Amino acid sequence: MQKIRFHKLAALLVLVGFAAWMGTGKFSSVGSAATENAKATQAEQPKAPVRTVAVITPSRVMHARAIRISGQTEADKRAVLATRVGGVIAELPAKQGQRVKTGELLLELDAEEKTAAVAMARQVLVQRQAEADAAERLVKTGNSPKLQADNARSALATAKSMLQAAEAELARNQVKAPFDGIVDRVSVELGSAVMAGSEVATVLSLDPILAKGEIGERDLRYVKIGDEAEVKLVNGDTVKGTVRYISRDASAATRTFRLEIAIANPDRTIPAGMTAEITVRANATDAVILPRSVVTLSGNGDLGIRAVDADHKVTFHPIDLVDDTPKGLVLGGIPEDARIIVAGQDLVSEGDTVEAVEADAETVRKLAAEVTGGTQ
Missing domain, CATH: 2.40.420.20 (conserved putative lor/sdh protein from methanococcus maripaludis s2 fold)
Structure with a gap:
């Protein structure tokens, strides 16, 4: 009988030993034991301190809510005046920086023929008035038929219309101030010829002066017409005003609403076009x-x-x-x-x-x- 080799005998012993260990069933606790050991190790470590x-x-x-808006000052009214007819400037009383009242003459064109037409129309009116008065007296005394008086009254009405037309044509040669304000610019010189529609002067109304800006859609609910506002000008001056207008049509590009603040400016010291920061105070x-x-x-x-x-x-x-x-x-x-x-x-x-x-x-x-x- 051939002798069993050593390595075969060793393998046989290992196999028998492994079978005996499997029979004990202790291999199933290896994983749980490792987990318990890990938990115990973590429990022993100190916890991070509470900050x-x-x-x-x-x-x-x-506190009253403050809504700040960037903006600028603008004139309450601005009019660029132009001639209605062509001609040569005969009078130019308007001067830059001059304060004017509504209806004050700023420019007048040479209109000798139109002045003569007005004078003639007035004389015709005087004559027709006298004829109408005489016709009325004759009708009342029975010396003239009623039809003659009617003709005289018709001629009188025609003369009045002709005078009004002549005066209106003469008035076209004049440029007057449309409102109280300041003549900001005069674009012509005395004696120069101008065409119909030529720009001659710019008039600004600066009392009140306006501060205009754009308010965001989220802040719109906090502001209403009549609210007080504070306006800080770029020169450092701070003035107070009142919300006069809030647009109800948002800008398509910025989704903001135009807002106007009216500021008393009796001395016209605040100019138009100055950068300003508007602060509107809402309810506390x-x-x-x-x-x-x-x-x-x-x-x-x-x-x-x-x-x-x-x-x-x-x-x-x-x-x-x-x-x-x-x-x-x-x-x-x-x-x-x-x-x-x-x-x-x-x-x-x-x-x-x-x-x-x-x-x-x-x-x-x-x-x-x-x-x-x-x-x-």
Whole structure:
């Protein structure tokens, strides 16, 4: 009998040993034991510390919403005057910068033949009036038939019409101010010839002066005709006015509405065409005043503030910007009991558990210094 080789004997022993281990059934607990060991290891590791944030509960204020609009000043009325007939300028009393009243003569063309026509028409009218009076007397005394008086009255009416036509034709040679205002520009010279329709002068009405701008569709609901407005001019002057007009037809390109502010300008010191910033004050609303550093962005990119709720969880509240003042941002839409994070708000996210502590005196002092733009 051939001897069993050593390697075959070793393989046989391993096979027997493996079969015996399989019979015990202990192999099924290897995976669960590893999982339990991993959990135990994690449990033994220290948890991440809870972050501490500083919070305040700001006081509430009633503040009028400020809607700021970029615009410019414009004249209340603007007229470019032109001649109705051609001719040579005989009189030019209008001067640039001159104040004029409604109906004041600004320019007159040479019209000798038209003046003569008016004089002749007046003489004819006097004659026809005398003839009509004589015919009336003769009819009353019975010395003339009634038909003769009717003819005289008809001739009188014709003479009146001819005089009115001659005066109207003469008036075409004159250019008068259509309203009270200032002669801003004179485009012709005395003695020059002009054609019918030639531009001769520009008249502006600057009292009141208008500040015009475009208001956004979201802010339109806060403004109404008659509201007070503040207009800051590019030269640094600030004047007050009243909303006079709000368009109800939005611009197709910008989706904004034209708005006009009427400003008293009795001395005509505010010119037309000056850049202006219009601030319209709406009704007061409940708000809080906070420094700009408190405002942050949510995970979705919304602008707002972070606060801590009763469960020590971080919450996010979108804000409604009511006004931007030297004292800070005036914000609406914040719950009354909100504990606003003023330190550490950019280091936490919504849903995080934090430890909230009231802001200490130093933090409050720094916030106050930031709000007022200085030190305390």
